[in-house]
Amino acid sequence: MTTPTLAMSVLRAPRVRRSSTTFAVSAVFLSAVTVAAILAPVVAPYDPNHVDLLNFQAGPSTAHWLGTDSLGRDILSRMIYGARTALLAPLLVVVFSTVVGILLGLLAGWRGGWIDAVLGRAFDVVFAFPALLLAIMAVALFGKGLVGPVIAMSIAFTPFVARLTRTLVASERSRPYVAAYRVQGFGGAFIALRRVLPNVTPIVGAQSTLNFGYVLAELAALSFLGLGVQAPTADWGAMINEAQSGLIGGYFLPALVPALAVVFVVVAVNVIGEELSDRIGGELPA
């Protein structure tokens, strides 16, 4: 009302505006990696599994831009092929957890009551299993590979999305604009799906973008532990795992390249996610 309104808030919070160059750079970088992954057979200079024992652990050269690993395989080509699992697996997890999480969160937040209580308890239980732990358990049950972990991570991340959605929906539901729709005679399903849902989706979406980075890192970690993607297949995490023994001998490149790739992709995704949630400007509940 008549509090030191706008003026004070402007003075109080000089907003840190990230230059959108970082945003642009991140977007270009991610697009490039994505395109390379999709067009891997065309783009990659070598067969990622071509072994050349005479030319192992070589440094960068015109023939091998990023050098070769302990079996003489071209690191660049393995990176390009490895980008496929690196990007696709987290994408599946994020899409699944976002869609299911939003639906469950909407259900809990909109209907409230016992549905909310039951779902809330279920989320609590799943929360108690950190994503990586659930993924490791999936491997223990169903064997090595990415299928089990991807399903496990999808389940593990769903409650994060669902809780956020629930909180947002519940707060929207108590807003007068929703009461106004009711008074106008609109039905509950219409208000929930056509009016409230679109209002909360952008905020949830921006959060899910940030989840992508976590999932990518955790799945790479799983392969690094030798529980995810298995040996000859090109995968960033698995590459680091294989190159680990070379580290002691001072051969850093085969491990460092995929490690940096993970870092760069995660930074890029996070920059984009944070920028998106800044732009949407939705207040995240605590």
Next chain:
Amino acid sequence: MTILDISELTLDLPNGTRLLDGISLTVAEGETVGLVGESGSGKSLTARSVLGLLPGGAVMGGSVQLFGRSVLDASRGELLELRRTRASMIFQDPRAGINPMRTVGDHLTETMRLCDGRSAAEARAVAISLMEAVHLPRPAEHLHQYPHELSGGMLQRVMIAGALTSSPRLLICDEPTTALDVTTQAEIIGVLAEQRASRGMGMLFITHDLNLAAAICDRVYVMSAGRVEEQGDARQVFRNPQADYTKRLVAATPTISVAGDRGRSPVDGSDAAATGVRSATAPVPAEPMLEAVGISKTYLRRGKEPVRAVIDATIEIPRGGALGVVGESGSGKSTLARMIVGLEQADAGDIRIAGRERASARASRAERLAHARSMQMVFQDPYLSLDPRITAGKAIEDALRLHSRLGTTEARARVIELLEQVGLRDAHAQARPRTLSGGQRQRVAIARALAIDPHVLVMDEATSALDVSVQAQVLGVVERIRRERGLTVLFISHDLAVVRRLCEQTVVMKTGEIVERGRTDELLSTPRHPYTRLLIDSVPRPDWQPETVAGEADALEEAAR
């Protein structure tokens, strides 16, 4: 002796926006000076500049002299000293202004212990005596209580006591009663006046409420958009305003005093329409348009006493009539409104609209729509009652098309028509709520309600979030629509003066019960229930009657259109 002298104060944001543009004002010892203005006028910024509370980034110009010492270029130590010994400030919202995680006692004794080096026991004794001075009921007990255990009015007393710990010579009050009920406001004002008199402090009192300023201030400054529009003796300024802005402000401010603003009350002025409508059905007393009989609502709370929000309330409004429901927070007036529009289920009682019983549980779509056509509502907060994603035009169009078979073109045309009826233009149809001002949003909300062509329009504190001049415009729109359409209005408000302007009939609610009902003018001039009398007496008004400037202001308003 002048204790505060602000001259040619300017404040610019880093981006170049000028928020204060050459403010000059003085406060003398023992004097109460009002700083009056609407939101965005810069009055709070001006007040904060006195204590150097403006955060970095703001570019200041001019000078602020407090007891002859310049505040704007004071060193950090000097500033601390001024704050500790010379001037203190009371803020608007005591709930936000006192650290919720520390006890009341900590709040009160903090500066004495940490800055003045007094012992804990000594500080506690001072705190208790100050709490007694501001009439807190149980000082020793309050020391150990947390803010959430006290009511808003009590917290504001704590805030005042806290400000007095330093025995200031100047007390700055920034809207200290705006967040409070009117009866609490009267008590707080009483405490402030008492302390000012007994201590001989100067007081700088910031408010948006003209009546309040007129009631307590010796001199006033009227601010608008970062400038002082007018200043002078309070009586002079409000009785005989010179600046156009002040004239408009005075005219827009509703009062409850019966003399002094002819042509403003619906009883003799604008209710020609209402009587016109009534006279059409005059021979037989018409069946009421809205009838609510014996409505009750009790909220059950887990582990706590149930709250009886509304107890056996009965109201009726004739076709084309306007009924005001007045009460303070917790009186149940909003719950009553929400039950009538069907947002809450009543535990008991019947609600009839246009003689038809309202179905209690609205199951089918047809029933839902029929109910919506009988009753529409305008909510308090125009910033929250519109969907942020939906443009004004779309919001109205959605409502229209839900209730009629209009085609796209017809609906669009009707939208423009409705927007024009509430004083907006077709360009506003494209605007999203956040680009509209509060007044514009509330107009959109009204247009949206009218799109459904309801029998009854319920307005729940629909103008209380607005500045007075905007409020006057919105009330004008509602009056005109009543006149043109014979709309029946249920008007919920905490503000007797606003109700008086719009409603022929008024009921007064207190803790869930209707304590008095009657014609608004009679109820105001000869209240029968003690609570009604208390409410009326609590409304601030000057002890002199403002001469009417209404006529002149009306002419001005016309000219401004």
Next chain:
Amino acid sequence: MTALRRVAGKLGALLLTLFLASLLVFFSRFLVPGDPLSFLLRGRKPSAEAVAQVSAQYGLDLPPWQQYLNWLAGVLQGDLGRSLQYRQDVTEVIGDRLPVTLGLVVMAGAIIAVLGLTAGIVASLNRGRILDRAVLVGLTVLGAIPSFVGSIVLIAVFAVQLGWFPSFGSGEGFLDTVYHLVLPSIALALVFVVLVGKVTRSSMVEQLGREHVEVATSRGLKRGTVIRRHVVRNSIGPILTVSGVLVAGLLVASAIVEAAFGLAGIGSLLVQSVDRLDFPVVQAIVLLVVAAFVTVNAVIDVLEPLVDPRAAAGVGAR
């Protein structure tokens, strides 16, 4: 009285969550299609002795709910079954490995507390200035370094190149152990420093903008006093909440770090047991981590009123 009822309520919720989690841990085995015996003995020669032992241990001929009850009764008495790879009680196997992991987690926790809080507080007090931006950028970059990447970079630089720290094993004796755990705990802490730093910053920034801070300032308190008395304490809530999540995160992420640095903790035991198809150990560790997580969060929940008196009264915080 209300406080007691609150604690009882939290305790009930804790037990319920633990119970549901134990169901999940136990019955997960039943998701695997096929004969439970062959699942448990995957990759091992099903010697008559092993078959008899596993069957007896799991009571495989009993109905599932009875198997669960037997297992639960065992767990409650500290009997987590027998490891297939070590032919030892799981409790013993885990007990041997626990100290290393706890040491790692404690050291990482200390690093997180010091660096995270400092970064967050420094950034918030310089909000909008260069220092704030620098901290934020630093945190964003650090936050993108997963612990396995952190591990190999630290090994490459500080163990291999500079030779300052060992790259392998957990050492003997207290000081040597601490020395061995320096790099691993840094690698483990990285991501969580960022988490704590960001939460601290935003919580502090939020409190700094509160009106009661302005009131305190207007009363003539020094800035340091205002921050100490009215900002820091009020900001603790979200930080506490995040530290609850941290515990589970650290325990799980220690698997990665222990594997990278060749530490014999329960993290590497978990990975190794998955690798060697030793399901009883996997089950036990999962249960342990989950129980630790749920318990720590319940404790934090119970402690909340000590920080925020409104929580005790059930008044919405904020």
